[in-house]
């Protein structure tokens with residue numbers, strides 16, 4: 001069967017115009033027994049032309065229907081479709097221009113080939129492999145193809161040094177962007193020891209600016225940028241060391257990338273001291289000749305310890321761009337720290353079977369084992385370097401606006417994605433989502449600086465409020481956005497900071513949320529299992545970016561809850577003594593200053609049936625047919641409504657969607673079912689069944705509407721997964737799939753086994769759990785290596801598995817081992 005499908009495909013794909021689009025053709029393959037005469041008869045009965053037998057395949061005919069739309073994105077309906085039900089037809093299939101063609105499209109003629117040996121392993125930049133593990137949504141290649149490679153931009157890595165004579169760094173190494181704060185000299189070369197402890201800075205530097213096409217190691221994201229290193233982590237880090245490091249040559253260095261911070265132990269609350277704080281402020285005010293230094297920060301690796309990045313004053317600062325990580329499959333990595341100050345995300349490592357990052361390594365080597373959020377800060381620094389090349393005049397705040405505007409959720413999985421009142425999708429795991437280098441350079445190119453930053457501060461009264469374990473404490477404050485003081489007035493929000501003075505017997509028991517006037521809820525603090533401190537929060541500042549673009553005016557509510565752990569006397573109550581709301585933002589709409597010739601470009605239009613906008617290669621028919629279908633559906637809904645008034649909802653929905661399609665509307669984000677065509681500034685329809693997509697072909701889906709399953713191999717949405725493919729992503733069954741599913745709690749991808757049993761991969765059947773588990777996902781053994789692996793998996797699947805069980809520990813290099821809980 002396969003053979004003739006390809007035969008038909010190759011016959012028709014060559015004469016079609018756009019090989020990258022996957023659509024239904026007006027050709028069918030039919031199996032009819034009874035000879036050519038019978039086939040002819042059936043063809044004419046339903047209005048087809050029989051083009052004869054398909055190659056050497058007996059009883060298989062090629063039918064053509066001239067009155068059916070030649071290229072359509074969905075299976076067409078009409079009297080011809082009744083042939084499907086004719087008993088004389090054994091089998092019939094409308095031909096689709098599908099993945100065969102698509103895969104050729106992947107080796108697109110513009111594809112850049114570099115001779116660097118690890119180029120093919122740089123999965124987060126390009127798709128060189130033909131399998132479905134292709135992940136290129138950071139669009140770095142596309143930014144390069146537009147000519148941006150970081151030229152004339154200077155980046156430095158604040159870390160444990162940089163191997164300046166590394167063959168993949170030497171050419172871009174910049175002495176003037178470097179300093180050794182630990183050694184107090186101008187040479188940031190790391191200190192070598194047998195464990196290669198000081199490899200971190202060199203690894204980060206390569207990600208940003210490793211030299212391209214030099215037959216060595218990798219290609220940096222901004223491979224023509226200048227790269228320096230500030231050696232400051234290899235020694236006692238003090239406030240002075242930090243302040244010095246953050247303030248080195250602010251007029252020369254554009255971007256500072258830092259992948260370090262306070263201990264990620266889940267119990268520390270710490271941030272910049274008074275000098276480092278001043279260094280940040282001086283940097284954003286005076287750096288880059290007044291445009292502001294750009295500080296990029298890793299959000300932290302304390303996920304396993306239940307750390308929350310809001311307790312890290314560096315990532316939490318409005319002056320740093322805090323960056324999170326996601327695995328290649330869009331899963332939450334074990335080290336990820338959740339908090340509301342995270343702005344954007346890049347790919348990084350995940351479980352041991354997920355791919356890691358390749359980069360330059362100490363001793364002139366190359367590694368494919370770079371991991372954690374340390375990966376993500378330099379990646380974003382590289383992407384910002386591309387944007388600064390596109391427009392060197394953007395300010396430190398413009399850079400943050402650009403990231404808010406262009407980062408996307410794509411396939412990053414989190415259960416807290418929400419759309420704020422300004423239309424931005426945001427999550428506590430990933431901020432505004434995966435960075436998009438191409439969108440960054442395109443936006444940067446035409447960007448006009450946002451209006452000046454205003455700061456509106458309001459302090460609560462000094463009334464002590466008790467935090468009772470059984471009841472949430474709600475403290476509200478109404479704000480005018482300082483409308484009475486023009487110098488401070490904020491109408492449109494950027495960052496929001498809440499400073500709290502809380503006295504509490506056990507800090508780790510607290511949870512704090514902030515609800516904006518528009519109803520957006522930011523979690524400022526989550527419970528931290530290991531935080532036993534009785535110090536409370538003494539004027540600690542929590543920050544959220546989740547209200548970005550919303551209006552400042554209205555009632556703000558701080559919600560505090562306390563769930564006493566067994567380690568404390570629940571009779572002792574915590575107290576909120578004072579809180580301060582600090583709103584940052586602008587009076588004018590930040591994007592109105594973009595000027596009239598630019599403002600239109602900020603909007604994407606939803607197409608209408610009146611829209612005279614057939615794009616090249618897109619048949620007009622499909623929209624018309626769909627509208628016709630919609631109209632018919634609406635009429636049906638109207639009739640139903642008239643006879644049964646309880647059907648009012650579908651009637652209403654239908655008409656509102658019809659109205660939407662008749663009127664062009666400007667929106668800041670395309671609705672579900674549409675994708676942004678940036679060049680045409682339009683929202684275009686995804687293929688039917690797709691909820692999100694990157695194009696409107698059948699194989700360009702990224703997620704599916706309810707009731708359909710995402711078929712990963714083909715990027716399409718199907719009603720049922722093919723055999724041996726499992727829901728919800730129709731992935732071929734494999735060990736790594738099985739393990740990765742476990743971290744997607746609640747998703748079924750292995751055969752379901754009864755409670756107390758698990759799916760045994762060796763025996764391919766359900767087997768009983770170890771006696772200690774009520775539920776499990778794997779066997780339980782203390783001897784084999786599998787034990788660790790499954791201990792780990794058990795943990796990711798069953799969050800409650802803790803006190804009397806095994807607790808998994810994992811180092812940053814993903815060597816996984818398990819220890820009994822008590823010994824921790």
Ligand SMILES: *[C@@H]1O[C@H](CO)[C@@H](O)[C@H](O)[C@H]1NC(C)=O
Pocket residue numbers: 112113114115213
């Ligand atoms: C890299 O160098 C090779 C020659 O070694 C050349 O064929 C190729 O086009 C270069 N790639 C780029 C992107 O410049």
Ligand SMILES: *[C@@H]1O[C@H](CO)[C@@H](O)[C@H](O)[C@H]1NC(C)=O
Pocket residue numbers: 471472473474
């Ligand atoms: C605070 O608000 C929540 C709902 O957001 C409510 O459940 C709770 O009872 C309120 N607490 C008090 C003390 O009113």
Ligand SMILES: *[C@@H]1O[C@H](CO)[C@@H](O)[C@H](O)[C@H]1NC(C)=O
Pocket residue numbers: 753754755
């Ligand atoms: C297993 O137990 C859970 C609750 O403990 C229940 O919801 C579920 O239906 C049970 N599954 C089976 C297959 O018995």
Ligand SMILES: [Ca+2]
Pocket residue numbers: 180183184185186187188189
């Ligand atoms: Ca030195």
Ligand SMILES: [Ca+2]
Pocket residue numbers: 116168210211212213214215216217218219
């Ligand atoms: Ca290289």
Ligand SMILES: [Ca+2]
Pocket residue numbers: 261262263264265299300301302307308309312337
């Ligand atoms: Ca942390």
